[in-house]
Amino acid sequence: NTTCNINVSYMKLYDKLLADNPTRPGARTSFSSTLTSNNTKTLYTSTENGTTVYYFAGNATDNWVQFGGYYWRIIRTNSDGGVRLLYHGTSTTAENAYIGTSSFNTEYNDPMYVGYMYGTSNATAIDRSNTNNSTIKGVIDTWYKNNLNTNYGKYISTTAVYCNDRSNPAGGYNTGNTEFYYAARTRLDTNKTPSYDCATAEDKFTADSSTGNGKLKYPIALMTADEVSFAGGLLVTTAPTWYYYNSANGSSTGTNWWWSLSPDYWNGSYAYVFFVSGSSNPGYLSNTNVNYTSGVRPAISLKSCIKYSTGDGSAGTPYTIEESTSGC
Numbered sequence: 672n673t674t675c676n677i678n679v680s681y682m683k684l685y686d687k688l689l690a691d692n693p694t695r696p697g698a699r700t701s702f703s704s705t706l707t708s709n710n711t712k713t714l715y716t717s718t719e720n721g722t723t724v725y726y727f728a729g730n731a732t733d734n735w736v737q738f739g740g741y742y743w744r745i746i747r748t749n750s751d752g753g754v755r756l757l758y759h760g761t762s763t764t765a766e767n768a769y770i771g772t773s774s775f776n777t778e779y780n781d782p783m784y785v786g787y788m789y790g791t792s793n794a795t796a797i798d799r800s801n802t803n804n805s806t807i808k809g810v811i812d813t814w815y816k817n818n819l820n821t822n823y824g825k826y827i828s829t830t831a832v833y834c835n836d837r838s839n840p841a842g843g844y845n846t847g848n849t850e851f852y853y854a855a856r857t858r859l860d861t862n863k864t865p866s867y868d869c870a871t872a873e874d875k876f877t878a879d880s881s882t883g884n885g886k887l888k889y890p891i892a893l894m895t896a897d898e899v900s901f902a903g904g905l906l907v908t909t910a911p912t913w914y915y916y917n918s919a920n921g922s923s924t925g926t927n928w929w930w931s932l933s934p935d936y937w938n939g940s941y942a943y944v945f946f947v948s949g950s951s952n953p954g955y956l957s958n959t960n961v962n963y964t965s966g967v968r969p970a971i972s973l974k975s976c977i978k979y980s981t982g983d984g985s986a987g988t989p990y991t992i993e994e995s996t997s998g999c
Contacts, residue, residue, distance in 0.1 A: 681974070683976065686980045688990075692725075694714070702865055705905045707730055707912050737988050744756075746898055755971070758970070769967050774963060785937075786805060789803050816889065819891075826994075832869055837871070852932075855897060856899065859956075
């Protein structure tokens, strides 16, 4: 005849991530060389919109998540408190950790085709009206609809920002046949200063308009070139870091390159976007024209309220979340 009141305290995945990674070297001050050393229990710090965020760098081996029937690698935390993930397929040893191959855009002969979405006029290099889906966005949206939306969409953040940075800090977009670089090239090549911030509202791709442009039908996109740099990559340099490796120390994508979300260059005839190389040049960050066919490796963000269930982030016992009717 005894009544018992049981209070169960759940830990959020975000908090578990910080608890499991007590080594905090702080903010890295140099991005002029690769960071490929083996490490565990280590999180580096930076900021996004003035909020401290934490990220994995080097050959981290404890940033695995199993979610929605797939394996993922943790890229970083977000300013909204969510946890950002990079697709790794149906196995930690996968050598095809991409959902398919695609061009970034089938059209290439205008600067606007570096857009994850883009406008309708080819009269200006900064048409950010975002009325048309890129080819790759169509591929990603279809995959999300068929594989995550119905059963797992409630766990995924709609306020996370995916930055398709089309700004040009050099002071001028040139139409016609004059070349120019986009901002990510200046940050990663000239200044060696990657950033999680997104300068222009139209380039902040979100599903919720409270934090960005609200243009995403589904809250999914791609990893940015800046995120690759934070993770240990370097422009035109091999960098076998966690985003390159599978748990068998091979290439996660085999020989295939895979697209980033970051525009790089307009050469007067072709629009270029950054990509990451496969086993031919491990973790090599470079660019190619948007109509090239390459791997599609999506990124999502789990909500800030997601509760931790099991695992320690290793490939053998990846983090899992507590599933619920509300998603939190």
